[in-house]
Amino acid sequence: MPGPGDRLHRGLEAVTVLLLAVYFVLVVLQVFFRYVLNRSLFWSEELVRFALVWSVMLGSAVVAYRSEHLRIDVLDTVLPPRARGAVDRLARALTFAFCVILAGTGIQFMLRTLTQRSAVLEVPIWAVYAAVPVGAVLEGVCMLLARPRAAPGAGEGTPEAVL
DSSP: OOOTTHHHHHHHHHHHHHHHHHHHHHHHHHHHHHHTSSOOOTTHHHHHHHHHHHHHHHHHHHHHHTTOOOOOOHHHHHSOHHHHHHHHHHHHHHHHHHHHHHHHHHHHHHHHTTTOBOTTTOOBHHHHHTHHHHHHHHHHHHHHHSOOOOOTTOOTTSGGGOO
């Protein structure tokens, strides 16, 4: 049964994949122009960098919804199920707190760059740096909408699978 955040997750995933595809194509074009045509796409490097920033921040929300952020799960193998659940809830709470702090700091940083423009594309820099607070807020929302992570080795329907 689809969860309440499935539509948001699919949309974020589609945008992230689109951004990855854009900068993949641009990097291939950069190589082709430079080594085959002996020319340079001087603007593409900046666009690739901007797309990379946005795809990383939006991608963090995608993996937060899936509860697939990298983690060290050595405690999962030695703790009983109840303690594992407590550790997981603590880790999620700390990650959520980090998202709140990152969003606030990202907004402050973005506001400091309201008058700046990128060197080549003349894109407002705040539009690039907006990826940080937008991604942090979306990651926090996706964490709240995510299904609980199953414990390693826990089967579907077992008490360990629902922490």
